[in-house]
Amino acid sequence: RRYGEPPIASGSLPLIGHGHKIFGNSIQLWEKFKALTHECIQKGHAVYFLIGTKKFYVLTDPDDINLVSNICLQKDTMFAELSKELVGEGLIFADVMTWKRHRKLILPTFNQKVIESFLPIFNIQGRNLVKELEKKCGNGLFDSGSFFKQTALQTVCATTMGVEVDRDKALNFYRAYDLSIYRGIERFQKFWLQFDCIYNYTKMYKDKESCLKTVRALPEFVLSSKHKVFKLRNEKDVNNDKKEKNIFLDQLLSYSDELSEKEIFDEVRTMIVAGTDTSSNVLQFALILIGSYPNVQEKIFNELKNIFGDSNRDVEKNDLSELTYLEAVLKETMRYYVMAPFTARYIDKEIKLKNYTLQSGNNCFFSFYGVHRHEMWGKDADQFRPERWFENQLPSNPNAFIPFSIGKRNCIGRSFAMMFMKTILTHVLRRYTILADYTRLKIKLDVLIKPASGHYISIEHKMK
Numbered sequence: 359r360r361y362g363e364p365p366i367a368s369g370s371l372p373l374i375g376h377g378h379k380i381f382g383n384s385i386q387l388w389e390k391f392k393a394l395t396h397e398c399i400q401k402g403h404a405v406y407f408l409i410g411t412k413k414f415y416v417l418t419d420p421d422d423i424n425l426v427s428n429i430c431l432q433k434d435t436m437f438a439e440l441s442k443e444l445v446g447e448g449l450i451f452a453d454v455m456t457w458k459r460h461r462k463l464i465l466p467t468f469n470q471k472v473i474e475s476f477l478p479i480f481n482i483q484g485r486n487l488v489k490e491l492e493k494k495c496g497n498g499l500f501d502s503g504s505f506f507k508q509t510a511l512q513t514v515c516a517t518t519m520g521v522e523v524d525r526d527k528a529l530n531f532y533r534a535y536d537l538s539i540y541r542g543i544e545r546f547q548k549f550w551l552q553f554d555c556i557y558n559y560t561k562m563y564k565d566k567e568s569c570l571k572t573v574r575a576l577p578e579f580v581l582s583s584k585h586k587v588f589k590l591r592n593e594k595d596v597n598n599d600k601k602e603k604n605i606f607l608d609q610l611l612s613y614s615d616e617l618s619e620k621e622i623f624d625e626v627r628t629m630i631v632a633g634t635d636t637s638s639n640v641l642q643f644a645l646i647l648i649g650s651y652p653n654v655q656e657k658i659f660n661e662l663k664n665i666f667g668d669s670n671r672d673v674e675k676n677d678l679s680e681l682t683y684l685e686a687v688l689k690e691t692m693r694y695y696v697m698a699p700f701t702a703r704y705i706d707k708e709i710k711l712k713n714y715t716l717q718s719g720n721n722c723f724f725s726f727y728g729v730h731r732h733e734m735w736g737k738d739a740d741q742f743r744p745e746r747w748f749e750n751q752l753p754s755n756p757n758a759f760i761p762f763s764i765g766k767r768n769c770i771g772r773s774f775a776m777m778f779m780k781t782i783l784t785h786v787l788r789r790y791t792i793l794a795d796y797t798r799l800k801i802k803l804d805v806l807i808k809p810a811s812g813h814y815i816s817i818e819h820k821m822k
């Protein structure tokens with residue numbers, strides 16, 4: 359046990375520290391993040407790096423991360439600042455006091471009973487997606503990204519907010535959202551653009567401002583549609599019978615005497631992004647992997663055949679627990695490609711880890727990617743192998759698998775995501791055979807990891 363500060367990561371330069379490492383594009387950023395994570399694993403699961411004089415710890419040990427995540431609830435200030443213009447100060451980036459108040463209100467709207475009531479909508483969305491995909495069937499490689507984003511967005515709005523959004527609106531939102539993130543990261547990587555007096559005169563700034571308007575238009579539409587529905591109903595519905603409100607947006611609006619308009623707006627835009635960018639990404643990556651591993655695809659087909667036969671019926675609650683191999687494929691996809699590869703916290707008190715001590719006043723990255731490459735996963739941690747979920751060599755540490763984060767500020771939508779993704783994949787894989795080649799995939803780090811250049815899948819009708 360050393361109990362000193364963690365060691366410094368390699369490559370620090372005078373004055374700028376590791377600042378030079380963030381230059382380049384978002385594909386290079388992902389490579390550098392992975393390299394830093396592997397260095398951290400080698401050096402005992404904790405290192406720090408410097409941007410100028412600002413210190414950032416990196417952790418890859420699940421127990422250390424669990425400890426810090428429950429002691430320090432405040433998110434890292436730099437990322438919160440960068441993300442505020444896109445998602446506001448809803449749960450993900452809210453300060454601790456606001457987060458506690460809002461989480462208490464929102465958590466009951468994600469209980470198992472509520473999520474199960476969404477199953478009919480998941481099925482409708484699965485069928486709609488299949489109809490859309492039909493246009494691509496047998497036509498060679500295509501980029502599946504936007505299909506899943508539209509579906510995820512329509513689903514989250516229809517379920518948690520009770521508002522229908524058409525596919526064009528969903529597509530416009532995501533085009534603008536992705537471009538805003540891209541521009542934000544471009545700015546972050548160019549030190550001269552940190553100065554508003556330069557940045558505000560660039561084309562990049564103008565582009566971004568126009569995208570942000572489109573991004574805001576969707577939550578505005580959702581809220582105005584909801585208010586119209588409430589007006590049509592008895593006004594009493596909005597403020598009374600708090601116990602009756604069990605979906606997210608109804609719950610927020612029923613507390614409109616305690617929440618400001620901005621707080622409600624920010625929670626809506628946070629939920630739109632948190633629930634859709636993540637789950638649509640997992641679906642894309644899962645299909646790329648399924649299409650690259652014919653043996654995995656065959657096992658899924660067999661499982662679907664056993665449960666559904668040749669029927670095209672809806673996925674029902676009981677089917678979900680029987681889709682064990684499909685679940686293992688989804689878990690392995692999220693272990694292998696960790697969609698949200700890190701989160702960051704502000705360290706507001708000294709913390710003793712297993713081997714090191716973190717000093718107060720610094721930021722700390724939890725590398726979920728690093729936890730999923732920890733030596734406890736064995737020598738084949740770098741391989742995609744859904745079978746591992748049925749073997750008894752899985753790590754015994756309950757925090758070894760944390761795609762939905764860890765501790766008190768973990769993902770509120772975990773059950774929603776699993777049920778939604780299983781239902782969607784069932785509809786798609788009952789009908790189509792997927793062809794893909796994951797070795798051609800270039801990945802970039804745009805907050806989440808994403809395929810950098812198309813998604814290289816093609817689909818064909820399944821042979822009966």
Ligand code: HEM
Nearest residue numbers: 449450632633636637640698701762763767769770771775
């Ligand atoms: C496979 C899909 C998903 C993944 C991988 C995922 C992952 C995560 C992660 C890693 C966090 C923590 C973020 C941080 O600490 O910076 C998070 C938080 C959150 N997620 Fe998810 N998520 C998924 C799906 C969903 C869904 C479907 C919803 C809602 C419909 C949702 C809503 C949220 C919310 C509201 C938070 C903030 C929680 C809080 O701070 O109290 N997520 N998610």
